[in-house]
Amino acid sequence: MAVFIQTVVAGILMGGIYALIGIGMTLIMGVMKIINLAHGQLMMVAMYITYVLYEHVHLDPYAALLITMPCLFVLGAVLQRYLLNPLIKVESILPENQVLMTVGIGMVLTELARMIFHSDYKSVRPPYTSMSLYAGSIAFNLPMVIAFGIAVLLTIGLFLFLLKTDVGKSVRATAQNKEAALLLGVNAERITIFTYGLGAALVAAAGTLLLPIYYLFPDLGGAFTLKAFVITILGGLGSTVGAIVGGVVLGVSESLGATYISMALKDAVGMVIFLLVLIFLPGGLKRLTKI
């Protein structure tokens, strides 16, 4: 029983991080209908910023959130404005040109990081990284608990933002029906720039919170991009609540799969769930919950 509980706890905590990674992606996919294959690489950039701040200014990663999120917002907006938006006007055979562009962006970001920081592993280890809370024999890793809390807060914040503010409403309108939104006077181009920036800022938060738990190297992005779109499809496009549920579902099923099937097939568990949802539950969990 202790094995089971500890496995689930580990899965839920991991799910919090996953949710943060996925929430930015779900926003981008919901509004722009593109898969952002540079998502993990954007997270990597945020992690390097966090690392530099910690190493040179001794800024705590949690405080660094206030810097990495705006930085990545700007980076994301610039990418959308100058590299992705121009593609809408370009005529091409494949509609997936924007997706392929994100592949190129991801490659360039990775290589730039490699040029500046080399391939060495970097890490940020403030003293609290190895602290844990215990309930009986069940361990709760402190930085993961904090990350989970912040993930929930950001989700609620984002949810309210999309629901209550004008900009948020425009974002939702664009996601639901771009043509109608245009007719109602929404500046779709500006909304896409804003959305991509916001998505990048959210994944920056994920990166900054992940750094004390994990470590950093230029090639880290790819694996997390995979997780992000699994969560997005699981939770349903554009659904913030879906992202957090999807993140936790992914975290727990990976954990259980690793404990009870095989650690080596941990990543395959996520992929299989992903395929099943894609085929048998298009629309993801959003379709079940209607939020």
Added chain:
Amino acid sequence: MKALRWQVAAIVAASLLFPLVVRSDYYQHVFILALMWVVIGSSWNLLAGYTGQVSFGHAIFFGIGAYTAGLCATKAGISAWWGMVLGGPMAALIGFVIGWVCFRLRGPYFALATIAVGEIFRLVAVVWRSFTGGMQGILLIQTFRSKLPYYYLALFLALACIYVIHAVMRSKWGYYFVAIREDQDAAESMGVNAFRYKSLSLIVSAFFTGLAGAFYMNYMAFIDPEVVFSLHHISIMAILVGIIGGVGTLWGPPLGAFIMVLLQETFRSSFFGLAPRWVSELHVLVFGLLVIFVILYLANGIVGDWGKIQRLWSSKAGGGAPAAGKSS
């Protein structure tokens, strides 16, 4: 039309003569790799460029081909060259099954599904140690010391692949493929069985990619799951090769393949030792920048937008003839 035939004949003749003129094993090796990528890129293009089904999972077929060849030697006790016979059909069979599952999805969802299937294949090949050898891979001894047999085999595969795609696209099938790419619903309402033709496209595409994989096993004589089922180094490279050359064009992916391989070799070896060493670390960066540039300014690839390049060139050269650009 006649002029085109001439050029094709010239390319074929040049590539037949190439290894007899250039005796260096190194250059022959680079060209063998490029020809192998011609096969992979062209196959991807048949499915993605002509039929509109963007696959992010061509490493599956490459890996299946390679493992079929490897397992012929390690498990069946026959020569790995049987892989050149069995690898293609095996990949096509797997392709059919994957298509059966994934073709109910469209556009980006199909792309996502192929990534997931590709990762599952890679992980299974890693874990199923008793069958695939896991990460210890499959090691064989190369049959030939000379590069020539490999070169001509790769050349044959590349030409066969290009020719078959050419023939397919001129047949009724090709017409349906493009119709599906342009508008699947419209095609279906015209009575085209979209599922059937998408499957056919995938089967041909998987067949040739599988052959390329079987060739890789025989030529490189060592494979492991990370090498042949790699998302980044095979699946995504196949896409970028197509994008740079031009999707939906016959000669785009072959050109893209040569650009990709030669660019990598040129940079990796620091322009063959002429440039400072640090240049060698730029090879992926330059390739990434090239991808961004091409998507941004040449959305249909170098071949697809060749007319545009010519116009740009001639206007920049002060209205000079397009030929001026080519002779430089």
Added chain:
Amino acid sequence: MKKLLCVALCLTLVGAFGVASPWAADTLKVGIILPITGAKANFGEIEKLSFEMALQEINAAGGINGKKLEFLFEDDTGRPEVARSAAEKLITKDKVLMLGGGYGSSETFAIAGVAQQNRIPFLVNTGSDDKITEQGWEYIFRLNPPVSEYPKALESFLTEVVKPKTAAILYENTNFGSSGSQEFKAICERLGIQVVVDEGYEHGGVDFKPILVKVKDKNPDLVYMISYVMDASLLMRQAMELRIKPKLFVGGAAGFTLPEFPKNAGKAAEKVFSATLWYQTLKYPGAMDYYNKFVATYKKDTEYHGAEAYAAAYVIADVLKRAKSTSADDIRKALSETDMMTVFGPVKFISYDKKTNQNRLPTYLVQWIDGRLELVWPKELATKPYVYPIDWDAVWK
């Protein structure tokens, strides 16, 4: 449109062949293939710097019989087909006398295949898959022990001191990890140790708790882990978090001996054992000097990979000095007659079991004691007595 293809072809041909490599007759060229970019670049960098350091010393001391030695470094980017390109280029274009390097096992196979076919001697210094020297390839020599021999010192430590009854084996799913785990399993069988957990994992994971929970549940006497440095740190940190208390944790070389390990694992690194191939305090001539000089020159730490590269450079120099001519066969003959002392230990290529041209070296057991890596086994070479049994509660307090 097809003109374009012709033009592209012509351009590349001209570009490729119009260039003649600069050739100086009074240098002896040796090609070194290492991962300088890509995921394995971290270790490739340490090896490259070590090769360069040795090269400077060799040339400063008069080179090879009056001629200068030159290393041509090629990047294999951690991929076999690129390693093959690099080997082909060095052999046919640069006309190197012999090859060195070889980091990852897959890349080493690719290079070895080319070297053997072209009859160019290749001195492997890191690629550790047993099969590399089991092919009967007479041009392939290996300086480092194969992966199956890494835990040799551990074996005697286990039989003489710990005498565990159960063991858990965790390994990364790479060539190195999976062959290492199989070999260790064989050792366990031989010693009558029951293996209760035997699991591979994808390297680069964030959360190892599912696998560790299982280990905790079985409560083995010994936890043996084959991991690179960051996985190693996370494994130990999360093991500490879950309060897994076996009699001992042992790493199978690789990540557990690197300075980054305690830096990242913090106090969770303390009292962890590891197999290793080399340690700077070993009584090999120059071992400590190499270590100090490396740290002083490059302002970063080095470890056994660097020592392997440094020693390989000296073996190459020695071989070229002894070779009767620069023909491949004379060099191969000189290689097979090698009998010298290096910072990495004595080098002599012999054939045993299924292996040919394999250098046979003892391996060692080290332990992190008070934040420093100390050699603890074999006992007569120890820099500090081993700490065992270990009170984990006190260590992790």
